[in-house]
Amino acid sequence: MQQLSVAGVDRVLDEARRGIRRYSPQETEAARLRGALVVDTRTETQRAETGELPGAIVIxxxxxxxxxxxxSDARIPEATGYDVEIVVVCRQGYSSSLAAQSLRRVGLHRATDLAGGVEAWLAAGRPLHRGEADVRR
Known part of the structure; x- marks a missing residue:
């Protein structure tokens, strides 16, 4: 019987982050101001509990x-080319690293994530807001 090689989530996460420069909260905001897509992948429940990230697109x-x-025929209008800068955000910066790696594998070579996620954003004193989000279905 052949043994399956198991990577484990920690190794997969390390591989996803290898060689990639992850952004701080300040760098994420600077990227958004220069035209990067900041993409919030948190669940609706997580966003309701904490608040919305200013200027982010929710996907x-x-x-x-x-x-x-x-x-993709299902792309959003802002997905204009493979050179678009994308910063993926989640709650703590784990699933966003995996998502950014997946986007790089699709060809979006400038995809990265917010190190520490929304929790780092809040710890840095950055604002969140209550109200409507730019949710893309």
Missing amino acids: DRTVLEWRLDPA
Whole structure:
């Protein structure tokens, strides 16, 4: 019987982050101001509990690649090419690293994530807001 090689989530996460420069909260805001897409993948419940990230586009993790791949028929209008700068955000910066790696594998070579997620954003004193979000289905 053949043994399966098990990577484990920690190794997969390390591989996703290898060689990638992750952004701080300040760098994420600077990227947004220069035109990067800041993409919040947190669940509706997480966003309701904490608040919305200013200027972010909300895309459910289950459709992220299809909404951001410029070659996809399901892309959002902002997915204009493979050179678009994208900063993925989640609650703590774990699933966003995996999502950014997936986007890079699609060809979006400038995809990265917010190190520490929204929790780091709040710890840095950055604002969140209550109200409507720019949710893309």
